[in-house]
Amino acid sequence: MAEFDGLDSRLRDAFAKAAEQGDSTGVADAIRSRIAAGDPGTSVAGGTAPGWGGGVFGWLPWLGLVVLAGIGGSALGASGVIASETREVVAGYTAVLDDSAPAASCPGGPVIGELFAGDRVLAVARSDDSAYLGVRDPNDFARTLWFDRAVVVIDAGQADVDSLPVEACPVVTVEVVAPTPEPTIGPIPIPVPGPAPVPGPSDTTAPKINTATGTPNPLYNLNPLLLRVTAGDGVGVVGVNVSWSGQFTGSSEMSLVKSEWRYTFTPPDPNSGDIHFTFRARDAAGNVSAPVTITIDHQYFG
Amino acid sequence: MAERIQVDLDAFVTHEYPKVVAAVGLITGNRQDAADAVQDAIVGFLAKPPAREITNVAAWITVVASNRARDLQRSRGAESRAYAKVGTDDESYDSALAGLDIDVLKALEELPRQQKEVCVLHYLLDQSVEQVAEGLGVSTGTIKTQLHRARKALAARLRKEDHHG
Numbered sequence: 204m205a206e207f208d209g210l211d212s213r214l215r216d217a218f219a220k221a222a223e224q225g226d227s228t229g230v231a232d233a234i235r236s237r238i239a240a241g242d243p244g245t246s247v248a249g250g251t252a253p254g255w256g257g258g259v260f261g262w263l264p265w266l267g268l269v270v271l272a273g274i275g276g277s278a279l280g281a282s283g284v285i286a287s288e289t290r291e292v293v294a295g296y297t298a299v300l301d302d303s304a305p306a307a308s309c310p311g312g313p314v315i316g317e318l319f320a321g322d323r324v325l326a327v328a329r330s331d332d333s334a335y336l337g338v339r340d341p342n343d344f345a346r347t348l349w350f351d352r353a354v355v356v357i358d359a360g361q362a363d364v365d366s367l368p369v370e371a372c373p374v375v376t377v378e379v380v381a382p383t384p385e386p387t388i389g390p391i392p393i394p395v396p397g398p399a400p401v402p403g404p405s406d407t408t409a410p411k412i413n414t415a416t417g418t419p420n421p422l423y424n425l426n427p428l429l430l431r432v433t434a435g436d437g438v439g440v441v442g443v444n445v446s447w448s449g450q451f452t453g454s455s456e457m458s459l460v461k462s463e464w465r466y467t468f469t470p471p472d473p474n475s476g477d478i479h480f481t482f483r484a485r486d487a488a489g490n491v492s493a494p495v496t497i498t499i500d501h502q503y504f505g
Numbered sequence: 506m507a508e509r510i511q512v513d514l515d516a517f518v519t520h521e522y523p524k525v526v527a528a529v530g531l532i533t534g535n536r537q538d539a540a541d542a543v544q545d546a547i548v549g550f551l552a553k554p555p556a557r558e559i560t561n562v563a564a565w566i567t568v569v570a571s572n573r574a575r576d577l578q579r580s581r582g583a584e585s586r587a588y589a590k591v592g593t594d595d596e597s598y599d600s601a602l603a604g605l606d607i608d609v610l611k612a613l614e615e616l617p618r619q620q621k622e623v624c625v626l627h628y629l630l631d632q633s634v635e636q637v638a639e640g641l642g643v644s645t646g647t648i649k650t651q652l653h654r655a656r657k658a659l660a661a662r663l664r665k666e667d668h669h670g
Contacts, residue, residue, distance in 0.1 A: 217610065225526025243552050244550070245572075
């Protein structure tokens with residue numbers, strides 16, 4: 204177009220002259236040292252570059268604000284923003300976990316999962332004595348996970364956590380029911396044997412592994428790896444076994460968390476190389492799924 | 506299945522890092538923090554890789570680091586922003602300006618953030634529309650739109666500057 208004649212070359216020249224190139228000397232070693240020290244750096248959740256998410260909240264970092272469903276309600280999108288007509292915005296405090304820690308369902312309550320050192324979270328509630336903080340589950344934004352206050356490091360420049368709303372574990376009310384009088388027992392009938400029951404069809408269909416992931420990949424140094432599997436079966440999956448080979452060998456049973464099978468693997472030795480994880484799901488009848496294998500690249504920088 | 510996100514750290518630092526630092530300096534006007542911001546972004550990329558496999562890592566790092574550089578600048582306060590742009594004294598400021606197309610740089614500074622990022626990725630890092638789209642995780646249509654708007658705004662602004670002499 205005439206309006207752009209010469210513009211491209213002028214821009215290229217101008218940018219090239221103004222650009223101050225960085226000095227790469229020692230940078231790779233410095234980065235390796237930081238990773239080995241557990242430095243989380245600056246990371247971004249999701250697969251879209253920050254500020255390019257689009258929509259009403261496109262420019263807002265998703266960890267900075269939480270959008271909850273209104274009365275109509277609808278499912279959370281991957282970015283944490285609901286595509287719903289009714290919405291209210293609840294502010295929280297951005298934070299990072301100082302250490303891997305178990306996550307409870309309420310302050311001091313039963314453990315329902317875990318998050319890892321360096322995980323970025325949004326603190327949205329506290330216990331009455333502020334000994335516990337509630338954070339949005341990065342994997343399930345509708346759920347709150349509770350951690351010991353000591354492992355949640357609030358980002359600088361934000362208000363004190365004492366301004367967060369207080370939540371407590373739900374109180375379970377036990378209702379005592381008056382015992383009902385014993386029924387009068389009449390004569391015990393003698394059963395007459397009927398025709399032999401026809402055995403129903405036995406379950407011969409094996410379960411199927413639907414998804415299998417391991418994060419992070421590559422796995423650096425001796426950081427923990429979270430393995431997650433979903434599996435389906437006509438009757439029901441009763442267990443999933445994971446075995447590993449390659450750089451390390453071993454096996455274990457996975458744990459069911461909501462509808463997902465999970466196992467946390469921590470490399471036992473500082474050796475670099477591929478680790479192959481094979482998953483097999485089984486049902487109550489003993490049918491075993493076809494194995495599914497994923498490969499994780501373990502890199503130890505030292 | 507889990508996808509593998511491979512980054513050869515040494516190769517990236519040798520071949521891409523210098524230009525990415527330059528790009529962040531140009532996008533944010535903050536040369537002082539550009540190198541630190543890029544290193545923070547690389548550490549973050551390796552420590553917690555993004556949710557999808559990325560081929561154009563340079564573009565991803567450039568945008569993440571630009572955000573980080575802006576945060577660093579904000580945390581230092583307004584009075585240090587001018588120093589962050591070019592040198593810290595009159596002599597280095599003047600020498601830094603010599604030979605530069607100031608009109609282009611001023612026009613770039615006035616662009617909205619997304620247009621600035623696309624311009625620098627396209628004209629300084631020499632990335633195609635498809636490469637930029639892949640790196641940022643958006644459609645090529647989005648990049649084409651931002652690039653077209655940027656060129657239109659820059660062309661109009663530079664025509665005005667050229668007329669005023």
